[in-house]
Amino acid sequence: MLTVTDNARTAVESLAQQAGVPHEGGLRIAQSSGQPGNFELALVPAPQPDDTVVDDSGETKVFVDTEAAGALESLQLDAEPSTEGPGFVLTPQQA
Template identity: 35%
Template sequence: MLTLTPTAAQAIRDLTATTPQPEQSGVRISSKGESAGSLTLTLAVAPEPTDEIVEAEGARVYLDPVAATILDDKSLDAGADDQGGVSFVVTDKLA
């Protein structure tokens, strides 16, 4: 299952804090088509019926079935640029 670093969890909490329903909002990672070649990350107020839910430190990530399979052994991290923009990166889990 995908894991979240503390930095990613904080970034997700910050992004969802101002949504209409912050207690169930999260980010959704979904595939573009049936291909493992491209994933997108968007804000979501709730999971889709087939989504896998990953929760850590008060942050929620919703994964569509293809994304859940692709990211099963990965970790999600986050960083900020000089202008305060947030970027997410997927890495291999640390042993």
Template identity: 40%
Template sequence: MLTLTDNAAQAIRDLTANAPEPEQSGIRISSQGEGASALTLTLATAPEPADAVVENEGARVYLDPVAATVLEDKSLDAGADDQGSVSFLVTEQSA
């Protein structure tokens, strides 16, 4: 299952703090088009019915079935640039 770094959890909490339903809001990673050639990340107020839910320290990530399979052995990290823009990075899980 996808894991979240502390940086990613904090970034997700920051992004969802002002959402209409902050206690359920998170980010959703879903597949675009056929197969898993592209994944998109969007803010979500709740999971879709078939989504897998990853939660860490109050941060929620919703994964559609394709994204859940693709990211099964991955870790989600986050960072910010000098202007404060957040970017997410998928890495291999460390042993």
């Protein structure tokens, strides 16, 4: 299952607060339509009925849609700070 680093968790919480995302909302990762292997990240007010909640330890949650779940299961979501705001990256999980 996708894991979420502390950096990514902090970035998601900060972005969600700035955007006014409700408590049950969070960051949703979905397979990009028409581009296999690419993913779309979006702040959402709530997960879709078939989404998997991969992180709900903080103020905000991270959801993965069913189509993306298999491709993400051995990866981790991390965030790198930048002047435009955090950039999210998917990297292999550390053993």
